Amino acid sequence: MIDSKRFQNDFCAITQFGALENGGVTRLALSKADHEARNYLIKQMQNADLDVHIDPYGNIRGRRAGSDNQLPAVMVGSHLDTVPQGGHYDGIIGVLAALELVRHLNDEQITTQYPIEIINFCCEESSRFGVATLGSKGLTGQLGCAQMRQLRDRDGISFYQALQQSGCSPDAENRSHLSQGEIKAFFELHIEQGPVLEHHQEHLGIVEAIAAPSRFRVTIHGRSDHSGTTPMTMRQDALVAAAQLILGTEQIAQQSSEQSVATIGEIHTQPNVMNVVPGSVSLGVDIRDIDGNRKQRMVAAFQKLVHKVETQSGCRILTEMLCDDVPVQLDETLQQQLIELAQAHQWRYRKMPSGAGHDAMLMARLAPAALIFIPSHDGISHNIAESSSLEDIMRGVTLLSEAVQQSAQG
Ligand SMILES: [Zn+2]
Structure with a gap:
């Protein structure tokens, strides 16, 4: 028994x-x-x-x-x-x-x-x-x-x-x-x-x-400026670019499959002050799936998204792959x-x-x-x-x- x-x-x-x-x-x-x-x-x-x-x-x-x-x-x-x-x-x-x-x-x-x-x-x-x-x-x-x-x-x-x-x-x-x-x-x-x-x-x-993760450290370089004197059209706001990446990454996983997940659970903003346009942001990105090919497709879509946000925002975005497990x-x-x-x-x-x-x-x-x-x-x-x-x-x-x-x- x-x-x-x-x-x-x-x-x-x-x-x-x-x-x-x-x-x-x-x-x-x-x-x-x-x-x-x-x-x-x-x-x-x-x-x-x-x-x-x-x-x-x-x-x-x-x-x-x-x-x-x-x-x-x-x-x-x-x-x-x-x-x-x-x-x-x-x-x-x-x-x-x-x-x-x-x-x-x-x-x-x-x-x-x-x-x-x-x-x-x-x-x-x-x-x-x-x-x-x-x-x-x-x-x-x-x-x-x-x-x-x-x-x-x-x-x-x-x-x-x-x-x-x-x-x-x-x-x-x-x-x-x-x-x-x-x-x-x-x-x-x-x-x-x-x-x-x-x-x-x-x-x-x-x-x-x-499932296994692919993980990235993403660093977004914009420009810190006065929040009162810098017109909206003349900014390179790194946190706004980060926001676009966060929402876009969520969408990539949602559109992939029920078993795909993607998370940006870590964010550091510089200088992190209310009256300064955010100059730089670093993000921790975790993309997982039980299907290796599907995961690679999500990773490719993520990299495409990074490129798009970089072009639109005027910020420079660097990605470093931390792991790519099977x-x-x-x-x-x-x-x-x-x-x-x-x-x-x-x-x-x-x-x-x-x-x-x-x-x-x-x-x-x-x-x-x-x-x-x-x-x-x-x-x-x-x-x-x-x-x-x-x-x-x-x-x-x-x-x-x-x-x-x-x-x-x-
Ligand atoms: Zn355990």
Whole structure:
């Protein structure tokens, strides 16, 4: 039996680590609070008879033997670290779900043919070192020692140093990442972090693809002038040009597809004074889609828009591309498997994209990967008000458990 009491006990225990008086949590990767949570998890994994080890990237991995241990493992997990002032559901649900499914197999004395490995990915959130999914990047061979030394937190401590201080051996990274074929399949359960499932009154989201961003820093150079003496026809107002870019970018995403999004969420104006025509503005632009070609079309439309605004406004506009990541398609056979399991329970599900990045996105490079969402109340996430109902969580845990068991059986 999947035991919701046992699940809740662990949930309550771990959510104490880094808990804030306002109801939220700050459990930055490899901080004291994260270590308390990690140690608690390790103890529970050992109690569940898992063979536990911590890899050079700080990932906590626990293996349950199969009847044929030469076969690749079915891997399942998520992350325990949080953003500052975050909520109690992001990441932890997927880690505890993995733990619970192993305990369930132990209770029922089920031996699967393939081994099962549960994992707590280190440093999934970008909050401490500025880059997300470090543990899964490492595990999949996307992060070398040199980069681990370069990534630093606000206090100047590198990811490499933080790992060493935590008793990990980051120097062993070159011989410890996974290669193709070592994992049979990867499964992750996560909260949706958006409003779609709740809005449509659905129980579960089966993720088809994970969107990736193209990001730009845009700098608009106009001219600062006296706001009273400069006629409207003789201005080079950088903020007016920025406004045109903001509205135009919104329109590009709206006209692209339901799954396209574009956001200008960052703006700095100079000199930012009421009686001066704005002389320069910098913008942060984030364009995302689950379809790579469609994203490229949005990026091209954005660049065309920049050119048009530059010509019309008389301002000089510079764009610098910060990243141009490739969206990840998740495995269709695993999606179908999840759909059939959900249908057998008569649970309402939706096939959907993920607008946020997850460890599953890295794992999908090495193995067939699946990502299951449960509804987030009001779509709120990375916020102390984040929540999901116990019923929804347990539906997710059950679906994950059945899918992993099925996958590990043959
Ligand atoms: Zn997360």
